[in-house]
Amino acid sequence: MRFSWFLFILAGCWCFATTSASAVGEGTAVVCAPTVQDATANINAGDLNMFNPVSVPAYEIRELAWLVFAVSAAIFVVVEGVLIWSIVRFRKRAHETGEPVQVFGSNPVELAWTIIPCIIVFVLGLATLRTIREVQLESPPAGALEVDVIGHQWWWEYRMPGTVADSTLVTANELIVPVGRPVWLNLQSADVIHSWWVPRLAGKTDVIPNHVNHLWFQAETVGTYLGQCAEYCGNQHANMLLRVRVVTTEEFDAWRTAQMQPAVVDESVAEGRACFLQFACMNCHTIDGISSGSFGPNLTHLMSRETIGAGVVPLNPTTLRAWIDDPQNLKVGCNMPSLKLDAAQLDSVVAYLLTLK
Numbered sequence: 001m002r003f004s005w006f007l008f009i010l011a012g013c014w015c016f017a018t019t020s021a022s023a024v025g026e027g028t029a030v031v032c033a034p035t036v037q038d039a040t041a042n043i044n045a046g047d048l049n050m051f052n053p054v055s056v057p058a059y060e061i062r063e064l065a066w067l068v069f070a071v072s073a074a075i076f077v078v079v080e081g082v083l084i085w086s087i088v089r090f091r092k093r094a095h096e097t098g099e100p101v102q103v104f105g106s107n108p109v110e111l112a113w114t115i116i117p118c119i120i121v122f123v124l125g126l127a128t129l130r131t132i133r134e135v136q137l138e139s140p141p142a143g144a145l146e147v148d149v150i151g152h153q154w155w156w157e158y159r160m161p162g163t164v165a166d167s168t169l170v171t172a173n174e175l176i177v178p179v180g181r182p183v184w185l186n187l188q189s190a191d192v193i194h195s196w197w198v199p200r201l202a203g204k205t206d207v208i209p210n211h212v213n214h215l216w217f218q219a220e221t222v223g224t225y226l227g228q229c230a231e232y233c234g235n236q237h238a239n240m241l242l243r244v245r246v247v248t249t250e251e252f253d254a255w256r257t258a259q260m261q262p263a264v265v266d267e268s269v270a271e272g273r274a275c276f277l278q279f280a281c282m283n284c285h286t287i288d289g290i291s292s293g294s295f296g297p298n299l300t301h302l303m304s305r306e307t308i309g310a311g312v313v314p315l316n317p318t319t320l321r322a323w324i325d326d327p328q329n330l331k332v333g334c335n336m337p338s339l340k341l342d343a344a345q346l347d348s349v350v351a352y353l354l355t356l357k
């Protein structure tokens, strides 16, 4: 009798484990799409799946998550099993009358349900400590690429060392890093609390004003990994997306060299450049050698990016024109106003920005 119950519980565990394992990794659900041309429209849930990690600390986080899940599932099955068994085994039968036998106290049982949970908590505590030690390092790992991450309402600024000593590379919204090399992020905020979370690379870490938090990861597979600001930070919080492109060392070096070049100066778009300087664009945006505003994203190498507006739309001439015409159509409430350019001015500014490779 006891043995058959044991088998039953085991079978239950097995069913549970296999169904949840196949649900993970095969997700095809579409993440909610704020606009029709949403850059995230063809993202499937697997892209944000913490059970499908590609980086060192994220592997550890997955292992811990599975351990906690397995222990909790086992406890659930045992408790519910005993409950159901008791209900069936000790139900009132037709020939029985009156109260059942009352039992008060049982040292072995009480010892068991005190000691077993203590052991479980102790084991989970140790496993958690080990994971925290892997995930939260005191200082950057050897050879790490150090990147300053600055959260703004509702976009991300990235700063990393340039190709020559004391130079800084500034870009926005898309972080490009080399594969197989540790990356150490110094998380800072220009305004409110945000949270940097790319589930396949690392656990979420808050980005707090006047306080620097750190996070590290070492991606083991080339690819694009997506994330999402994970701390409510205002009306466009949901469109404060993260995009990390992990590339080979050669591609990274080439990208970094290109980013360190001054902005392209193409005389055929001089009109658009003049327009950019004539309107308030220059007060909010830096284009190296042209303007030095720092309220909005650096546009020096705008065209090297895949999206605009922190991932809200893919970057192409149509979306760029729509954005400059009125950003509020694509990202309601964002901190860039429509400057009400006429059609000719719009065309010339867009033509200029399209040269900023």
Ligand code: HEC
Pocket: 153, 154, 155, 172, 173, 236, 276, 279, 280, 281, 282, 283, 284, 285, 295, 296, 297, 299, 302, 305, 307, 308, 309, 310, 323, 324, 331, 334, 335, 336, 337, 339, 349, 353
């Ligand atoms: C008041 C400051 C301000 C002014 C003026 C301004 N912008 Fe912006 N701009 C921003 C901010 C802030 C963002 C980021 C918005 C977001 O993603 O939430 C932005 C985003 C952009 C982007 C997308 C960049 C990216 O990588 O996502 C482009 C392109 C851009 N602005 C061009 C312009 C042009 C051209 C003008 C002038 C016609 C202009 N901006 C005027 C503040 C400004």
Ligand SMILES: [Cu+2]
Pocket: 193, 194, 195, 229, 230, 231, 232, 233, 234, 237, 238, 240
């Ligand atoms: Cu947010």
